[in-house]
Amino acid sequence: MNEIMKNRMLYLIFAIILILPFVLQDVNFQHITIMFLIFAGLGEGWNIITGFTGQTSFGHAAFFGIGAYTSTIMFYKFGISPWIGMILGALFAAGISAVVSYPCFRLKGHYFAIATLAVAEIIKQLFVSWDYVEGATGISIPVKPDSFWMMQFHKSKIPYFLIAYVLFIVATLVAVAVEKNKMGYYLKAIRESHEAAEALGINTTRYKLYAMMISSAVTAVFGTLYAQYILYIDPFMVFGLDISMKIVLLTVLGGLGSVYGPIIGAAILIPLSEYTRVFLGGTGKGIDLMIYGALIVIVACFEPRGVLGLFRRTKKRGAQYAKTTA
Amino acid sequence: MMFLQVVLTGVLVGSVYSLVAVGLTLVWGLMDIINFAHGDMMMISMYTVFWLYTLLKFDPFVSLPISAGITALLGIVIYKLVIKRVVNAPGLMALLATFGLSLFIRNFAQFLWTPNYRFVGESILSGKRILIADIVIGLPQLIAALGSILMTLLIALFIKRTKTGKAIQATAQSRDIAELMGVNTEKVYAVTFALSGICVGVAGTLLSGIFPVYPEAGAMYGLLAFVIVALGGFGNIWGAFYAGILIGLTEALGGFYLGTQFKYALAFLIYLLVLQFRPKGLFGW
Numbered sequence: 001m002n003e004i005m006k007n008r009m010l011y012l013i014f015a016i017i018l019i020l021p022f023v024l025q026d027v028n029f030q031h032i033t034i035m036f037l038i039f040a041g042l043g044e045g046w047n048i049i050t051g052f053t054g055q056t057s058f059g060h061a062a063f064f065g066i067g068a069y070t071s072t073i074m075f076y077k078f079g080i081s082p083w084i085g086m087i088l089g090a091l092f093a094a095g096i097s098a099v100v101s102y103p104c105f106r107l108k109g110h111y112f113a114i115a116t117l118a119v120a121e122i123i124k125q126l127f128v129s130w131d132y133v134e135g136a137t138g139i140s141i142p143v144k145p146d147s148f149w150m151m152q153f154h155k156s157k158i159p160y161f162l163i164a165y166v167l168f169i170v171a172t173l174v175a176v177a178v179e180k181n182k183m184g185y186y187l188k189a190i191r192e193s194h195e196a197a198e199a200l201g202i203n204t205t206r207y208k209l210y211a212m213m214i215s216s217a218v219t220a221v222f223g224t225l226y227a228q229y230i231l232y233i234d235p236f237m238v239f240g241l242d243i244s245m246k247i248v249l250l251t252v253l254g255g256l257g258s259v260y261g262p263i264i265g266a267a268i269l270i271p272l273s274e275y276t277r278v279f280l281g282g283t284g285k286g287i288d289l290m291i292y293g294a295l296i297v298i299v300a301c302f303e304p305r306g307v308l309g310l311f312r313r314t315k316k317r318g319a320q321y322a323k324t325t326a
Numbered sequence: 327m328m329f330l331q332v333v334l335t336g337v338l339v340g341s342v343y344s345l346v347a348v349g350l351t352l353v354w355g356l357m358d359i360i361n362f363a364h365g366d367m368m369m370i371s372m373y374t375v376f377w378l379y380t381l382l383k384f385d386p387f388v389s390l391p392i393s394a395g396i397t398a399l400l401g402i403v404i405y406k407l408v409i410k411r412v413v414n415a416p417g418l419m420a421l422l423a424t425f426g427l428s429l430f431i432r433n434f435a436q437f438l439w440t441p442n443y444r445f446v447g448e449s450i451l452s453g454k455r456i457l458i459a460d461i462v463i464g465l466p467q468l469i470a471a472l473g474s475i476l477m478t479l480l481i482a483l484f485i486k487r488t489k490t491g492k493a494i495q496a497t498a499q500s501r502d503i504a505e506l507m508g509v510n511t512e513k514v515y516a517v518t519f520a521l522s523g524i525c526v527g528v529a530g531t532l533l534s535g536i537f538p539v540y541p542e543a544g545a546m547y548g549l550l551a552f553v554i555v556a557l558g559g560f561g562n563i564w565g566a567f568y569a570g571i572l573i574g575l576t577e578a579l580g581g582f583y584l585g586t587q588f589k590y591a592l593a594f595l596i597y598l599l600v601l602q603f604r605p606k607g608l609f610g611w
Contacts, residue, residue, distance in 0.1 A: 056418065103598075103602055104598070104601075106602075106605050107601055107605050108605070108606075110354075110360070110556060110560065111556055111601060111605065111606060111607070114552055114553060114556040114597070115556075115597070115598060115601060117549075117552065117553075118553060118594035118595075118597050118598055119594075119598070121549070121590065121591070121594045122591045122594045122595055122598075125587065125588065125590055125591035125594075126591065128587065129585075129587040129588065241549070245425055248418065248421070248422075249422055249425060252418045252419060252421070252422050253422060256418065285436060285437045285440075286432075286433030286434075286436035286437050286441075286541075287433070287437055288433075289429050289432075289433040290429070290430055290433040290434050290437055292426075292429060293425075293426045293427065293428070293429030293430030293431075293432075293433060294426065294430050295426070296422060296423070296425065296426030296429070297408055297423050297426035297427050297430060299422075300408075300411075300412055300415075300419050300420075300422045300423035300426060301408055301411040301412060301423060302411075304411065304412055304414075304415030304416070304419045305415070305416065305419075306419070
């Protein structure tokens with residue numbers, strides 16, 4: 001707990017984000033802040049298994065979709081509150097991730113990454129042909145009057161923002177807690193050298209499993225929130241490679257393996273994709289995604305260490321400059 | 327008889343998968359880069375064939391060298407403009423770049439040519455088929471499969487026999503030592519991207535007579551190629567070839583006996599199952 005209190009920078013970021021939608025009361029802008037919070041939170045979750053542990057997952061959409069579908073099915077079929085669905089979805093995702101990843105953890109590097117991609121694609125195909133969950137048609141969540149318990153708000157986006165904000169903070173603090181704990185050091189040891197970590201007596205499979213379960217539970221929670229916010233889900237949308245890759249992209253862009261990485265990455269990528277969509281997406285000609293793709297390429301080419309790498313380098317240069325002038 | 331027909335269909339489809347995967351495995355094995363834009367390069371070759379057919383009345387088989395040349399060029403351009411800058415980048419940055427590239431190419435195609443399905447009408451082969459006992463083989467499919475196998479063979483021979491091929495092998499083993507031996511690794515990378523482009527160029531041309539041409543046409547092939555490459559073992563050309571056939575077979579048999587909606591799921595499942603016994607792919611070690 002002591003370690004968590006040290007991150008003053010993090011609390012400053014939290015405070016700034018909280019003010020944003022109240023200062024700029026534009027609906028569009030509020031939408032972007034909500035998407036930003038969702039994807040930054042997803043990035044924090046993904047970072048635990050890939051950034052800290054070094055096991056690349058291209059299949060986090062599987063857990064995102066499980067979170068979205070669990071709460072939606074429970075609400076749609078039985079009228080159960082999405083809050084309960086959210087908790088159950090997280091437990092489900094953690095359970096399924098444990099069952100699926102356990103055999104996959106024997107695989108190293110890209111072989112593991114492709115395996116996660118395969119798992120997500122299989123789950124997607126199963127949901128597409130599963131009639132009970134309406135298959136490929138998807139589910140429109142029935143509209144209910146505004147209520148916190150049913151997680152639906154139609155008059156204003158602020159309640160969604162506050163829920164996303166709290167969940168984002170929880171996800172970030174989970175990531176910080178994992179990183180600063182004994183477990184965090186184990187995970188980083190596994191990342192740096194699997195063999196060395198094993199030689200030191202770390203039960204690598206067990207800790208990879210823990211990391212995967214925590215990571216997928218966090219991902220599922222945002223799945224539920226996303227479903228309740230958009231009020232419609234289908235297998236292609238929530239299980240698609242697009243979601244998996246968006247999480248990967250923004251974290252890598254910000255800085256892999258750092259708690260700040262997903263926040264920085266999402267702050268760049270989400271407004272970029274949402275604004276290009278709003279201003280250029282209406283033509284249906286794909287100009288928005290074209291520009292989005294080109295900008296990703298440009299950033300990757302000119303700042304291959306991620307945005308956080310740029311900060312660190314400038315800081316180092318500044319320190320060196322201070323030393324030479326002193 | 328039905329069984330044989332399904333098996334044959336699977337092998338024919340699988341050989342085209344193989345060729346796409348061979349192109350991917352070359353780059354992956356050599357540079358350790360996952361090229362997400364691989365399937366989109368194939369889509370570009372399909373459009374090339376389509377436009378040559380529509381505007382100039384070129385038969386798809388006549389435009390084969392042109393479309394392969396264009397994708398080879400595209401491969402070199404992609405390498406020089408993008409990949410060169412990220413090849414030594416840490417973590418997954420190279421992946422980020424190729425993913426952006428894929429988005430760009432796909433939507434550029436949509437911008438220029440709309441998302442509509444287009445078809446290459448008549449070719450010298452269209453509609454022709456061979457009948458052996460009760461088994462029907464479409465001639466376009468047969469030629470696509472034979473062409474793919476031939477191309478895979480040529481690529482394998484090129485890598486094994488020529489001096490450039492040996493330079494590629496050396497660079498894959500150790501870039502630094504290859505450079506010490508006087509190999510121009512920059513050139514080797516560019517050549518490999520060109521080869522990879524030729525593979526998808528040929529595959530795209532052979533498929534354009536069978537499948538509709540649209541901006542997402544390469545997406546599923548790209549995704550399956552990832553699985554095939556990993557299934558065969560990274561950088562292993564013949565591994566990718568056999569894995570491609572295996573995936574084609576799985577898809578055809580699974581699609582026939584369990585329903586077409588499960589065919590891709592089964593292909594991915596085969597990967598997970600095989601990797602339980604061969605954690606580095608069928609032919610990896």
